[in-house]
Amino acid sequence: MAGIKKKSIFGKQQRYFSFRRLLGFWPRQIRYYDLALRHKSLSLHNADGSLQNNERLEFLGDSILDALVADVLYHHFENRGEGFLTTTRSKIVKRETLNKLALDMGLDKMMVVANNTNSLRKDIFGNTLEALFGAIYLDRGYEACRRFLEKKILEQLLDLEAVAKTVSNYKSLILEWCQQYHYELEFPTHELPREEEGPATPPVFECELLINGKVVAKAQGYSKKNVQQQAAERAWADVQSGKLQ
The missing domain is CATH 1.10.1520.10 (Ribonuclease III domain)
Known part of the structure; x- marks a missing residue:
């Protein structure tokens, strides 16, 4: 197929x-x-x-x-x-x-x-x-x-x-980096629409990490806290590689 x-x-x-x-x-x-x-x-x-x-x-x-x-x-x-x-x-x-x-x-x-x-x-x-x-x-x-x-x-x-x-709190790292350069940092997080309704269907959350209003990283998962950390880690990897300046 x-x-x-x-x-x-x-x-x-x-x-x-x-x-x-x-x-x-x-x-x-x-x-x-x-x-x-x-x-x-x-x-x-x-x-x-x-x-x-x-x-x-x-x-x-x-x-x-x-x-x-x-x-x-x-x-x-x-x-x-x-x-x-x-x-x-x-x-x-x-x-x-x-x-x-x-x-x-x-x-x-x-x-x-x-x-x-x-x-x-x-x-x-x-x-x-x-x-x-x-x-x-x-x-x-x-x-x-x-x-x-x-x-x-x-x-x-x-x-x-x-x-x-290893480092764990990437939210703190990316926050400190943004404060150093006076960048605005946001972590808007929302629940995604469910494909199946019912009590057995767990909610899935998506976080978009925004710097100065621009989406630089995303993550999805079952925990709001975890997806924010995941998005922060991805953004921090871009900072370390020089992709995000």
Whole structure:
């Protein structure tokens, strides 16, 4: 079909082996994992007209990942305070980190997604990783999610000590930079229209970071606070590269 990018794994047996390599265990209910990899741009339609895609699993996985990371950090940094732990958790679960982890794991090669500009923005990879945690939780439970985080991410892809030392409050950095040059800074944030109505559909927020009235960065996500930080981080990257002066 023209204009469609369908990166799926054909054949049930092949899919089982692919998920075994990815997860480190055999799936019991492969349908959860298939759904976790299905982007809304290629949603399936239920008999009642509702859509099947990974957004609900993403919503579930987002909460599970927050709790898992908090638990891991609490035990790893035994002598550090609440502020440090909160900041470090935000660095791990922020969209840019999850996007990179998803790409490092090869989730982009397994996704089922329409090939168009909007659906291929980088954020979908981190969203898919969150959906994968939701699938693991439904299939195997919380402890399986913990083992996946520890064995497949923390031991192979993410250095907690290095993450803890990175900058986290990009809003403060971009604010200080704007004050230095007497620029006007705004973070207008609004809720996007929902494609599906209902209590199970989480709100999605978009932040546009404006400097002197001009949009220089955007971000989308489930938390107003997080999308503002994400937009600020993107703007700060442009400051560091010299693109934004």
